[in-house]
Amino acid sequence: MSTSETELRAGAGRPLPGASPLAGQNPGGRQSHPGPRDLGRVNWMGLWTLYLREVKRFLNVFTQTILAPMVTSLLFLAIFTLALGRGNVNFGDVPYAVFLAPGLIMMQIIQNAFANTSSSILISKVQGNIVDVLMPPLSHFELALGFAGGGVTRGLTVGLSAGIAMAIILPLGIHDPLAILWYALNASLMLALLGMIGGIWAEKFDHIAAVTNFVIVPLSFLSGTFYSIERLPESWVLVAHLNPFFYLIDGFRYGFLGHHDGNLLIGSVAVAVVNVALWLVVQRMFATGYKLKP
């Protein structure tokens, strides 16, 4: 359809310039404005629009949001293999690099899913265009789903690209595709939800940088990414088992190597429970307008 046609159609409902104001009201039985769209139980179009915005937001700068994490994970792989690989370390029956790869992929999923939602909400708040999200007829559930969907998509995209890059240079087998999918999905969702809580809570970029630097990055480093949990001192093993990030990394690694430190059943249930709880918090935050609405 050409532009002029679109304009004509768009203008059809409006009174022509010069016509009497009454003329536009009901010419030939037509309404001057279309009535509100019937939404049904779920505003699918609104939800899809929000999701699409969240995805296009990070695809627009894909060098920073997809290529950079991929390069970072490969660099980590290189330095750790070179620094530690001389001892020909094996974990179980796999070389250290193969042990490390799933941990590094999960680390990037964790950091990127968090970055996506937290930056989106915080930037909207700081720039004042958060109303564009709060005003439309979107329920709290739909808001949470739209933002979380964007974060999950970012996490999975980054995980997939880093995984492909590593599979090219390493003999990375797949032991249990279902476990890989389950943990990748839950990790992305958990961090997307945490990112939303962080983004809603934070008032300045400093705040979110502090959360990223002091909570998210340390947890993604220290939850078994680089070493088997058996290497920790006795007293820390219990602490590690209370850390949901440990289950994410451990279970994800199990999906590739078939080797795990923790209990898989507890892990897979625990991450889902944490996600449900976080989801409720996020929905509550949107419902009450905590730090979102004046």
Place this chain on the structure above:
Amino acid sequence: MDSAGFSPPRRFGRVNGRGVWTLYRRALLRFLKFALEGTLGQVISSGLFLTVFTLAMPERITTLAGVEPLVFLLPGIVAYQGFHAAFENAAFPLVYDKLEGMMGDIMMAPLKAWEVVFASVGAATLAGLTTGGVILLLGALVVPLPLASLPIVLAYALLGCLLFALLGFLTGLWAEKWDRYAMVETFLVLPLGILSGTFFTLEAVPELAAELMRFNPVFYAIDGLRAGFIGSAQAPAAVGLAVLAALCLALFLLCWRLLAVGYKVRP
């Protein structure tokens, strides 16, 4: 009292000393304003690296290049974080000034191009040295770090930070958007910083890579800095100093010429 109501322009000799000092101080104050958050983040990340390496290090590796693994790693991490801070503090303000339209304030001032480069790069170098120094002091609380030669440490730290500050200045001139800045940081500075013998010895890498590393100036900077602490280098010290000094000079001349012709800063 002159008729125009204001005093005549200040006279200065061949070098506008006060102008250089003002620009230098401005750049330094900018660094100090965000120093707490910036440096704290880098301190945490250094601590994470040390922790993770300690936990992941197999027990049978007891020495790296003849010293304890942590003693080998700490100077590398300090160098990398210092260099990174120098790069950031040279590039970031420049991109910011360009995007916010404040570049005119610097181009209009009675400062020659080399004076601008000197002041900006000088402040960024000091920022890098400060960051590295803080991490070194905190790291030395945990790791029993020897000190073989203070002059060597200072010389390499200065040249390394200067090199990255100049690199940052070039990036700042070239980058028109934050994207470009991030691109250089991710695909050049990060790999250069951590693949240049920061965490491993030359023997650990394959033959070909070891040969290539001898052409990498950052390797000399990190190796030389570490030699100042542990007393043994993998490359001859004189070669390293010469390579770094020559490269810094070349980059300084390049920055000076680019700024003088107004590359991407003048319409």
